[in-house]
Amino acid sequence: MSLIFIADDDPDVRELVEYKLVHAGHQVLSAANGQDALRLVPAARPGLDLLLLDVMMPGFSGFDVLTRLRRHEATRLLPIIMLTAKAQDTDVERGFTLGADDYVLKPFSPRELMNRIVAQLVPTGSRGTVHL
Amino acid sequence: MVRDVPDVCVQRRTTLGNDAEAPRLLPSSEHLRLETALAGSFELVAGIALFALAATALVVVLVPRSAATRLEFAVELVFVGVALVVLALLLSRRSARAVMRPLEVLDVALAAVTCGDFTVHVELERAAAEIQSVGESVNALVRELARLRVIEIERTKDQRVRRELSEVVHASLDLDHVVQRAVEVVGPALDVDRVHIRLRDGDGNGGGDQGWLAAEWRRSDDVASVLPLSAAVEPDPLIALIGVTDDRRAVVIDDTIDEARFDVEQREALEALGVRASLTYPLVVGTRVAGVLVASEQRAPRSWSDGEVMLTEGFALEIGRALDHALAFKLRDEMVDRMGVLDRAKNEFLSEVSRELRGPLASVVGYIELLTDGSAESVSAEQRRMLRIVERSGERLLVVIDNLLTMSRIEAGTFDPKLAPIDLGVVVRRVCDAASTTAAKDSLELDVNLEQDLDLIADEKQIERALHNLVSNAMKFTPGGGHIDLSARTEGSEVVIDVRDTGIGIPAEQQDELFTRFFTARATPRRGTLGAGLGLYIVKQIVDGHDGSVGAVSVHGRGSTFTMRLPAHPNPGDRGES
Numbered sequence: 001m002s003l004i005f006i007a008d009d010d011p012d013v014r015e016l017v018e019y020k021l022v023h024a025g026h027q028v029l030s031a032a033n034g035q036d037a038l039r040l041v042p043a044a045r046p047g048l049d050l051l052l053l054d055v056m057m058p059g060f061s062g063f064d065v066l067t068r069l070r071r072h073e074a075t076r077l078l079p080i081i082m083l084t085a086k087a088q089d090t091d092v093e094r095g096f097t098l099g100a101d102d103y104v105l106k107p108f109s110p111r112e113l114m115n116r117i118v119a120q121l122v123p124t125g126s127r128g129t130v131h132l
Numbered sequence: 133m134v135r136d137v138p139d140v141c142v143q144r145r146t147t148l149g150n151d152a153e154a155p156r157l158l159p160s161s162e163h164l165r166l167e168t169a170l171a172g173s174f175e176l177v178a179g180i181a182l183f184a185l186a187a188t189a190l191v192v193v194l195v196p197r198s199a200a201t202r203l204e205f206a207v208e209l210v211f212v213g214v215a216l217v218v219l220a221l222l223l224s225r226r227s228a229r230a231v232m233r234p235l236e237v238l239d240v241a242l243a244a245v246t247c248g249d250f251t252v253h254v255e256l257e258r259a260a261a262e263i264q265s266v267g268e269s270v271n272a273l274v275r276e277l278a279r280l281r282v283i284e285i286e287r288t289k290d291q292r293v294r295r296e297l298s299e300v301v302h303a304s305l306d307l308d309h310v311v312q313r314a315v316e317v318v319g320p321a322l323d324v325d326r327v328h329i330r331l332r333d334g335d336g337n338g339g340g341d342q343g344w345l346a347a348e349w350r351r352s353d354d355v356a357s358v359l360p361l362s363a364a365v366e367p368d369p370l371i372a373l374i375g376v377t378d379d380r381r382a383v384v385i386d387d388t389i390d391e392a393r394f395d396v397e398q399r400e401a402l403e404a405l406g407v408r409a410s411l412t413y414p415l416v417v418g419t420r421v422a423g424v425l426v427a428s429e430q431r432a433p434r435s436w437s438d439g440e441v442m443l444t445e446g447f448a449l450e451i452g453r454a455l456d457h458a459l460a461f462k463l464r465d466e467m468v469d470r471m472g473v474l475d476r477a478k479n480e481f482l483s484e485v486s487r488e489l490r491g492p493l494a495s496v497v498g499y500i501e502l503l504t505d506g507s508a509e510s511v512s513a514e515q516r517r518m519l520r521i522v523e524r525s526g527e528r529l530l531v532v533i534d535n536l537l538t539m540s541r542i543e544a545g546t547f548d549p550k551l552a553p554i555d556l557g558v559v560v561r562r563v564c565d566a567a568s569t570t571a572a573k574d575s576l577e578l579d580v581n582l583e584q585d586l587d588l589i590a591d592e593k594q595i596e597r598a599l600h601n602l603v604s605n606a607m608k609f610t611p612g613g614g615h616i617d618l619s620a621r622t623e624g625s626e627v628v629i630d631v632r633d634t635g636i637g638i639p640a641e642q643q644d645e646l647f648t649r650f651f652t653a654r655a656t657p658r659r660g661t662l663g664a665g666l667g668l669y670i671v672k673q674i675v676d677g678h679d680g681s682v683g684a685v686s687v688h689g690r691g692s693t694f695t696m697r698l699p700a701h702p703n704p705g706d707r708g709e710s
Contacts, residue, residue: 010494086487
């Protein structure tokens with residue numbers, strides 16, 4: 001069982017992902033905008049295992065949130081999957097450059113998303129080396 | 133001029149001396165005159181002598197007297213005869229001179245005229261009335277010739293100036309440049325104090341006589357400018373005063389101090405402007421009066437000649453044509469700029485729309501999956517069938533969105549392939565994985581047959597999209613239970629990829645338009661599967677970008693085979709300019 005945070009301004013998408021994650025036995029936290037995510041995500045560490053982050057949100061965008069979280073000691077190594085409708089190659093590249101661990105395009109198959117999440121939820125001990 | 137004169141003319145001219153200073157022609161060669169006179173008198177003198185001799189003989193014979201008186205009489209007669217001969221000689225010489233002198237004068241004068249000297253004037257005061265009359269005719273002829281010659285010279289000059297103006301104004305497509313060069317040519321050609329051009333704004337209706345572009349040439353700095361300081365907003369004062377020439381005819385003003393034409397205020401205003409005479413001609417661009425060409429004199433009135441008015445009309449026509457070109461060019465430039473802005477807006481709009489559509493689609497596609505993958509409880513077979521339709525619609529929407537986005541990139545010119553060695557096997561697997569769910573649900577069999585170790589340099593994402601579009605297309609047109617085969621092999625320096633289906637095929641008459649934009653087949657086996665007609669067009673764009681080719685072979689009712697041929701190692705230099 002893991003604790004997963006989803007930041008997305010679309011309540012339908014939040015509910016969809018929550019439904020799938022809860023059914024898979026995970027706990028879910030959520031935020032509807034970038035500011036809330038920036039406040040709540042570091043507070044949820046160290047228990048928080050993964051962040052699903054939408055890019056286009058009012059106020060702080062997902063990229064803004066990502067940049068700030070990567071500077072934050074508590075969330076520097078937090079697995080983050082970008083969840084976005086920005087489908088252009090340049091957007092994907094930007095996400096990875098800023099430190100995202102994966103990038104899932106909307107619309108997505110919930111099953112496929114679960115696979116990607118599981119792939120990121122490997123023991124944290126082995127993750128540190130990836131970023132160093 | 134001198135170059136064209138034959139030698140004889142040069143010679144004659146030299147002997148004539150400076151005729152311009154001496155209107156009366158003097159015969160210059162004494163030798164010539166005497167010789168001609170003597171030769172001309174010879175016959176006359178001989179005739180008179182013969183007549184005298186014959187008369188003497190007759191008288192001697194017919195008047196018989198004594199021998200002594202006969203001899204005396206004969207001697208008297210001989211004396212009389214000799215006196216008569218001498219008298220005749222003197223008379224003949226005189227009359228010869230009276231005729232020959234004026235003739236010589238006329239001859240020399242005509243020779244001078246033949247050689248192009250139209251300044252000659254003959255005076256034959258002592259000549260016979262008939263010869264004087266001839267002299268007057270010669271003078272009239274010379275005057276007429278001189279007049280025609282002046283006209284001819286003017287015309288040649290006008291033509292030369294027009295040609296020069298034409299060359300100058302057509303040498304540039306920049307409006308400011310065109311009008312500036314035009315006034316610089318027209319000014320000296322008309323020999324006036326100043327020439328200026330005003331172009332009106334917009335359609336020439338609302339703007340009245342407000343000019344937005346102006347150029348002025350002045351003979352010297354002493355000549356005042358008639359242009360207002362800010363040409364962009366203020367009306368042209370001169371044109372405001374003399375009226376606008378919308379009737380497309382010249383406005384000719386010889387003297388602005390013309391009480392019949394202008395009232396006191398106008399006359400004062402014109403004086404303040406420094407305009408005493410003007411010649412205004414409208415500049416017609418296309419079908420409308422776009423501006424005016426104005427020549428003006430500052431101090432003196434000027435009686436504009438017909439030739440000058442015509443010349444100005446010619447200038448105006450020439451400038452109008454040049455402006456037409458320049459304006460068309462300017463318009464085209466503006467259009468290109470505007471198109472560029474529109475195009476960027478369109479592409480931004482497309483990517484925004486694409487993003488906005490993807491968000492809600494995420495919910496549609498996601499929830500349908502939850503409903504059909506067993507996460508949700510008790511979905512009936514009928515509901516499942518309905519959900520399948522919704523799901524397929526969602527998938528189609530996604531394809532349309534992707535294709536629109538790709539289209540906008542193709543049109544924006546940012547679709548150049550990023551070439552790198554690719555593993556075609558991996559690409560094909562991804563395409564088949566994506567298609568497998570739909571294939572299974574529609575009872576289609578998807579077979580892949582790849583040659584081992586295919587070596588291909590291409591843009592992986594683009595090739596995946598092309599294959600995806602071909603496979604989606606095949607599935608769309610293949611009824612349940614059909615087959616779709618995807619195979620790839622190397623042929624020479626090319627990698628050949630076939631996507632074969634057992635679908636409904638393409639009617640022969642539609643095959644030519646397959647790869648055009650917005651082509652859609654008129655029938656599909658499943659309801660609601662018609663797309664936006666971009667899929668195959670995008671395939672073609674991708675293949676073209678790789679310097680490859682794509683084609684289709686189809687038998688209506690039996691199936692189709694789409695074949696992509698890609699160079700295994702495309703030469704990057706080929707696309708250097710794109």
